[in-house]
Amino acid sequence: MVRSFVTEANRVVVKVGSSSLTTAAGGLDADRVEALVAAVAGRAGSLVLVSSGAIAAGLAPLGLTRRPRDLATLQAAASVGQSSLVHCYAGAFGRAGHRVGQVLLTATDVIRRTHYRNARTTLERLLALGVVPIVNENDAVATQEIRFGDNDRLAAIVSHLVSADLLVLLSDVDGVYESNPRLGPASMVREVRSDADLDGLTARGTGAAGVGVGGMATKIDAARMAASGGVTTVVTSAANAAAVLAGEEIGTVFHPTGPRRPSRLLWLAHATAPEGRLHLDEGAVAAVVDRRASLLPAGVTKVEGDFSAGDPVDLVDPRGRPVARGLVEFDSVELPGMLGRSTMDLAAERGPSYEREVVHRDDLVLLLTRR
Incomplete structure (x- = not known):
């Protein structure tokens, strides 16, 4: 059965993690980026893409073999990697006939009223012009955001910022499991309608590539945040991007648990x-x-x-x-x-x-x- 809440969604936010775009050694995997763009390009005009990968993409060009721990080097890697990331997206979407625009956000941009209105206006205008916004945290200058780690919760906030109907969180795991499927047999949680459906889960850790910092725990937090504000969320793998956007019944669905409310208040409640x-x-x-x-x-x-x-x-x-x-x-x-x-x-x-x-x-x- 096709999921109508997916196929009928007027506006979609898709978040993709570092491990789905880069190699373990750092640097962008152009084939992975092309595959992702091919999967989501059909939603261009109503799509916002929240993309990790800037820091990971900056590792190889800087000769770094692993994610640095000090803030200054993290910011340097983000600065170098962000340009590569957006350039790669611009080429891939361009070949599909679409333009992209880079939007870098920090917590201030979604908490403070004037910044919040400016961020919302910018995103709305880009969408009205047929541009695909590529959103990322402004890691090159941010401090708390880098320690905070991943873009999953930012994606949940952006889904409210643009009044999205659907949030799709993509990683290298095809759904939320009751335990780590890499360590042995595990059952997938197919539907989440309340926190009771998550009882007993042991979700934590980074992606398999070792370049991300979010892991499944932050995806669950982000999905709960989005759902608490009325946005349906699907958690699955980047390999399933085309299938999930076509409405196939894959991944884990977090159903809305509360009414819509301003994204800045969701951030205030959940992420500060x-x-x-x-x-x-x-x-x-x-x-x-x-x-x-x-x-x-x-x-x-x-x-x-x-x-x-x-x-x-x-x-x-x-x-x-x-x-x-x-x-x-x-x-x-x-x-x-x-x-x-x-x-x-x-x-x-x-x-x-x-x-x-x-x-x-x-x-x-x-x-x-x-x-």
């Missing part, structure tokens, strides 16, 4: 580490959680951590439980003198710039709902 904690009184917890209101300084009782305006922080209830995460509007050194006070009083004393929320409701995602 809080830089501090704001302790709330019961009234503020009720306002934030039950009424989905912004957090005002009057409801904050204590500040923990060292953070700057724009950083993610956890909002905790009087029992110390995180109930929400948000992007704070003030530095940690400013907030202690504002606690328990109204915005009107603060504005009168310190100026109109203080008549604003500590965390705006548009920059806030709930971690706990109350019954």
Whole structure:
């Protein structure tokens, strides 16, 4: 039976890992790139390709035999490899009659409101012009993103950024297995409708080529993230790319588990580490959680951590439980003198710039709902 949710998808995000594009020694495998492009080119015009491989592609040209561990060399490899990667894609898609555009993103581009809107506008315009966006993390200048490792979660975010109907995560394994199929007989998990379907899995490690850093664990995390925001996700191998996009019943399907919501909030909930904690009184917890209101300084009782305006922080209830995460509007050194006070009083004393929320409701995602 053909999967109609695949064949009828109006917009598709496909993510491919390093091990599917490169050799174990580093350097791009042109035949693999050509095969991938041949498999996905039929979706050009409605396709966004999130591609790893920049760092791996830069290893051989720099004479490196393995993925470096220091940040400076990682960034150098990414800088050298990214140009090779995009050049290879441009040639392969060009021979299929399509143009490509490079889009390099960092966490800031999908968290902060103005950057988020700019990234979304750029991707939408490229698609409207019939261009295939080739998206990657900006590893040549990023720090946290490289330590973070893989593009799987970035692909989940991009699927929401462009309002995709389908996310396909490609690697060198044809689906999610209950245990590592390379170590012995293992059963594939065909359908995931809730976290209960993943109980007992032991998914971890890099790809077989040894040049990626994601492994199956990050693909499961990314699929869960996408599904929690309403995007159906299929996990399978790059060799199955053409078949899965034709709607064949292969790989592991993660069905939507929640409604669509802005990608920046998904990233905030799933892929950020809080830089501090704001302790709330019961009234503020009720306002934030039950009424989905912004957090005002009057409801904050204590500040923990060292953070700057724009950083993610956890909002905790009087029992110390995180109930929400948000992007704070003030530095940690400013907030202690504002606690328990109204915005009107603060504005009168310190100026109109203080008549604003500590965390705006548009920059806030709930971690706990109350019954």
